[in-house]
Amino acid sequence: MNPLPLKARFFVAAVVLAAAPLPVIAAIRGWDDLSLVDCVALGLLLVLTDSIVARGSHDLAKIALSSVISSACLPLVGGWGTILLASTTVIAYDPQPFIKRVFNASQMTLAAAAAAGTFALLGGEAIRPDSFPYLLLPFLAALGAHCLVNGTLVAGIVSLYQGVPVKIVFHGTMAGSIPGYVGYGLFGLLLAVLWDEDGAGVGPTAAILLLLPLFVARWAYAQYAEEQRAYDRTVRALMTAVETKDLYTRGHSERVSAASVLIARVIGMREDRVQSLRYAGMLHDVGKLGVPTRVLQKNGGLTEGEFASIQLHPVQGVEIIREIEFLDEAVAGIQHHHERLDGRGYPMGLAGDDIPEFARVIAVADAFDSMTTTRSYRGARTVSEAMTELRRCAGDQFDPRMVEALVTAIDEHGWSPDETPAYAPPADEPFDQEARAFDHDDPTSALFRDRTS
Amino acid sequence: MSRSPRRLDDAGNTGLFVIAAAGALLAVASVVVTASPGGFVDVRTAVAFAAFIAFGELVRITLPGGRDAAPIATAGALAYTLLTRMPADDPDHGALQVVAVCACAMLVGVGPHVVVGRAPSIDTLARRLLTIGVAAGLFRGTGLDERAMDMREAGLAVVMVAVVVATLCVDAVLTAVVRAGADRAPFRAVLRNEVVAQAGIGSAIGATGALIALAATIMGVWALPVFVVPLLLTQFSFRRYAAIRESSLQTIRALSRVTELGGYTETGHSRRVSQLSVAVGRELGMNDTELRDLEYAALMHDIGQLSLAEPIPGGATVVAAPIDQRRIAALGADVIRQTGVPDDVAAIVDMQAEPYRRAHETQRSEVPLASRIIKAVNAYDDLVGDSPEVSRHLEALERLRLGMAYEYDPTVVECLSSTVERASRLGV
Numbered sequence: 001m002n003p004l005p006l007k008a009r010f011f012v013a014a015v016v017l018a019a020a021p022l023p024v025i026a027a028i029r030g031w032d033d034l035s036l037v038d039c040v041a042l043g044l045l046l047v048l049t050d051s052i053v054a055r056g057s058h059d060l061a062k063i064a065l066s067s068v069i070s071s072a073c074l075p076l077v078g079g080w081g082t083i084l085l086a087s088t089t090v091i092a093y094d095p096q097p098f099i100k101r102v103f104n105a106s107q108m109t110l111a112a113a114a115a116a117g118t119f120a121l122l123g124g125e126a127i128r129p130d131s132f133p134y135l136l137l138p139f140l141a142a143l144g145a146h147c148l149v150n151g152t153l154v155a156g157i158v159s160l161y162q163g164v165p166v167k168i169v170f171h172g173t174m175a176g177s178i179p180g181y182v183g184y185g186l187f188g189l190l191l192a193v194l195w196d197e198d199g200a201g202v203g204p205t206a207a208i209l210l211l212l213p214l215f216v217a218r219w220a221y222a223q224y225a226e227e228q229r230a231y232d233r234t235v236r237a238l239m240t241a242v243e244t245k246d247l248y249t250r251g252h253s254e255r256v257s258a259a260s261v262l263i264a265r266v267i268g269m270r271e272d273r274v275q276s277l278r279y280a281g282m283l284h285d286v287g288k289l290g291v292p293t294r295v296l297q298k299n300g301g302l303t304e305g306e307f308a309s310i311q312l313h314p315v316q317g318v319e320i321i322r323e324i325e326f327l328d329e330a331v332a333g334i335q336h337h338h339e340r341l342d343g344r345g346y347p348m349g350l351a352g353d354d355i356p357e358f359a360r361v362i363a364v365a366d367a368f369d370s371m372t373t374t375r376s377y378r379g380a381r382t383v384s385e386a387m388t389e390l391r392r393c394a395g396d397q398f399d400p401r402m403v404e405a406l407v408t409a410i411d412e413h414g415w416s417p418d419e420t421p422a423y424a425p426p427a428d429e430p431f432d433q434e435a436r437a438f439d440h441d442d443p444t445s446a447l448f449r450d451r452t453s
Numbered sequence: 454m455s456r457s458p459r460r461l462d463d464a465g466n467t468g469l470f471v472i473a474a475a476g477a478l479l480a481v482a483s484v485v486v487t488a489s490p491g492g493f494v495d496v497r498t499a500v501a502f503a504a505f506i507a508f509g510e511l512v513r514i515t516l517p518g519g520r521d522a523a524p525i526a527t528a529g530a531l532a533y534t535l536l537t538r539m540p541a542d543d544p545d546h547g548a549l550q551v552v553a554v555c556a557c558a559m560l561v562g563v564g565p566h567v568v569v570g571r572a573p574s575i576d577t578l579a580r581r582l583l584t585i586g587v588a589a590g591l592f593r594g595t596g597l598d599e600r601a602m603d604m605r606e607a608g609l610a611v612v613m614v615a616v617v618v619a620t621l622c623v624d625a626v627l628t629a630v631v632r633a634g635a636d637r638a639p640f641r642a643v644l645r646n647e648v649v650a651q652a653g654i655g656s657a658i659g660a661t662g663a664l665i666a667l668a669a670t671i672m673g674v675w676a677l678p679v680f681v682v683p684l685l686l687t688q689f690s691f692r693r694y695a696a697i698r699e700s701s702l703q704t705i706r707a708l709s710r711v712t713e714l715g716g717y718t719e720t721g722h723s724r725r726v727s728q729l730s731v732a733v734g735r736e737l738g739m740n741d742t743e744l745r746d747l748e749y750a751a752l753m754h755d756i757g758q759l760s761l762a763e764p765i766p767g768g769a770t771v772v773a774a775p776i777d778q779r780r781i782a783a784l785g786a787d788v789i790r791q792t793g794v795p796d797d798v799a800a801i802v803d804m805q806a807e808p809y810r811r812a813h814e815t816q817r818s819e820v821p822l823a824s825r826i827i828k829a830v831n832a833y834d835d836l837v838g839d840s841p842e843v844s845r846h847l848e849a850l851e852r853l854r855l856g857m858a859y860e861y862d863p864t865v866v867e868c869l870s871s872t873v874e875r876a877s878r879l880g881v
Binding site: 127129130131132133136179180182183184186187189190193194199200202203205206209210212213214215216217219220221223224227228229230231232233234235236237238240241242244286287289290316319320321322323324325326 | 540607610653654656657660661663664667668670671672673675676679680682683684685686687690691693694696697698699700701703704705706707708710711714715756759760788789791792793794
């Protein structure tokens with residue numbers, strides 16, 4: 001693990017110092033009104049859920065379980081109790097370094113204090129038979145305050161640690177997790193209603209009833225993540241099988257996919273489209289199997305007929321993948337990846353902007369990879385030679401914007417296709433934003449990943 | 454798992470007909486009784502729950518395994534059934550009012566789906582309504598709700614759980630009746646399958662229903678909007694999971710055709726083998742997981758041919774030498790192990806060329822049922838192709854029968870021939 005930069009150390013110290021007096025004050029001020037049974041039960045649940053999940057992973061369960069419990073605290077044990085309980089998470093079982101645990105507990109305490117303040121300010125009180133709907137507003141506002149403080153502090157430390165602007169981290173961490181946060185926070189309100197003696201009065205066993213739906217949600221989430229990985233491997237393995245026919249193109253599909261994604265990120269493509277493009281790049285040559293092997297591996301010039309059979313491969317590829325519903329935009333990309341900007345490409349001779357964006361991206365990535373790898377008729381060119389060649393053909397054959405995007409991306413990241421992450425996490429995952437933002441390649445970046453709850 | 458083939462048989466499915474008719478009858482009867490003067494009570498609560506149920510029906514999902522489900526609507530209906538106390542005024546609607554409210558709400562929620570041409574099958578709607586009818590009858594029809602009013606909260610929770618469990622069992626049985634009829638699968642195997650499927654999501658839906666009813670004792674109808682958000686999140690997880698499962702299947706179906714494109718196999722071969730294999734497997738009582746593995750394995754059973762330098766003439770592995778068959782199987786299994794499908798699929802493909810019983814072997818060899826099915830169905834399709842001629846079908850079956858007990862599993866061959874005969878009778 002890299003040592004924390006000096007600024008980050010100051011930040012951690014400031015947060016810990018700000019939070020440290022809070023539990024003491026809370027204990028002194030709130031002690032008389034605290035229901036000891038509720039506090040102990042909630043505290044145990046909080047530490048338990050925190051521990052279970054810390055050992056498991058940073059998935060949905062983390063956010064779901066502990067944020068359900070912590071948001072149930074407000075109406076059940078009041079503001080002081082909530083602050084006190086938040087600070088107890090420091091004793092949760094957690095394999096992370098001690099300083100990290102202290103920081104996490106501190107930022108949770110500060111967030112709890114913000115929530116408690118907001119709740120009290122807006123007239124939030126304990127649950128009574130006539131509390132609803134009046135309790136909803138302070139409760140939702142308190143959730144918002146908690147979320148805001150928690151997100152800011154986590155984004156702050158990550159930004160200082162990784163040197164990424166705080167705005168970007170905040171956006172990446174928060175934007176997607178808010179629905180999950182509010183949703184499971186509301187589950188916390190329900191827990192409070194069921195638990196409270198003045199509410200439905202089921203007591204702590206209410207937690208068990210609530211756990212069932214949460215457990216199912218967690219299960220579905222885990223299944224999804226697993227299935228997504230399996231899906232990736234399936235597409236890749238099948239493409240490898242298809243590529244066995246032509247020794248020189250081994251790994252080509254995967255590299256084209258990686259280069260396409262590089263281009264897409266530079267031109268600012270939306271994340272879900274990037275994922276679709278990733279598959280399009282992977283599958284762009286699936287139709288090549290229809291081309292006889294001797295044509296593919298032929299060294300000299302091609303006859304008219306042979307050339308025609310090569311020209312057919314984008315269409316044959318589309319024939320195969322047309323039924324895969326979620327690839328809709330990818331289909332156009334595959335069909336037209338051999339079109340040229342001047343209209344002299346195949347299979348349809350589209351020109352300029354008539355060529356779908358995906359196809360223009362894949363065309364550049366495809367050409368780049370075939371130039372930088374060894375082919376039957378020549379050795380591999382260097383990256384800079386390939387760049388020059390791409391630039392020369394920009395305008396006639398390739399979209400100059402895509403060529404420049406590739407140049408920019410490779411200037412910035414370099415080109416080492418074997419190290420390119422083959423699996424990018426799903427784009428639309430609201431619960432896993434932290435993992436996506438910090439988990440990427442660098443194993444040490446997991447440092448503060450799972451503390452937005 | 455694709456359920457498309459089962460619709461073919463729906464016409465002759467008496468179980469489905471009885472359930473649909475009973476559901477419709479119950480709906481009409483309860484609406485008539487409730488609409489009569491003095492029959493409809495607590496209008497405000499009824500409307501709130503109806504809106505919740507209609508919304509749940511609107512956002513219904515298809516669960517993995519092709520089960521059509523409306524978890525939010527079902528939870529709402531259960532909650533309305535179990536509702537005994539509210540802050541302002543205790544509700545005292547009867548069992549028939551529950552059914553009437555649910556029926557109307559379901560109709561409203563289904564409306565937009567029908568407009569865009571995605572109407573749910575009639576049996577799922579009827580089944581959901583009958584299930585709610587049973588729950589309402591149990592709880593509100595027997596006076597249990599009156600007694601529950603006097604219970605302590607914990608006791609109330611126990612009663613609610615009992616009603617929910619009974620309801621889930623009824624639902625599993627009704628679903629199994631419909632499915633066993635449609636898929637021509639043994640009832641016990643289907644029922645076991647349904648119970649397993651219910652145990653997870655069903656219990657979560659049931660618990661949610663009970664929770665809403667309990668929370669409504671304090672929050673009143675405000676419990677409904679508060680519950681909607683977390684429920685939608687949960688459902689979102691499920692929907693996405695189901696979607697990626699479906700994409701996986703579509704992708705493997707699509708990519709299984711690369712062998713056809715390369716001229717290794719005949720057009721449509723892998724798809725026909727997979728459909729027929731799944732039909733046979735279902736009739737032999739395989740569960741959902743086994744059927745999915747079987748389908749994947751059947752789709753990819755020839756993928757090993759991609760590693761051959763030259764295609765086998767006509768792609769028919771049945772005419773290849775046994776040693777080549779085994780080599781293709783092993784090569785295919787190697788490819789499949791690299792993919793993300795379960796390892797069982799690779800094992801099935803690996804064993805697909807093994808004879809049912811090897812010579813000089815007294816003990817029955819451990820060839821998985823799925824491999825035995827693929828072996829027989831593959832041979833059958835290699836011999837028949839997409840030819841519609843009846844004589845070729847008969848010849849192919851005859852040839853399989855000759856190889857029975859040694860090359861092919863007799864049970865599988867018998868099941869295959871009855872499946873094929875039924876399909877040709879129906880003109881499929």
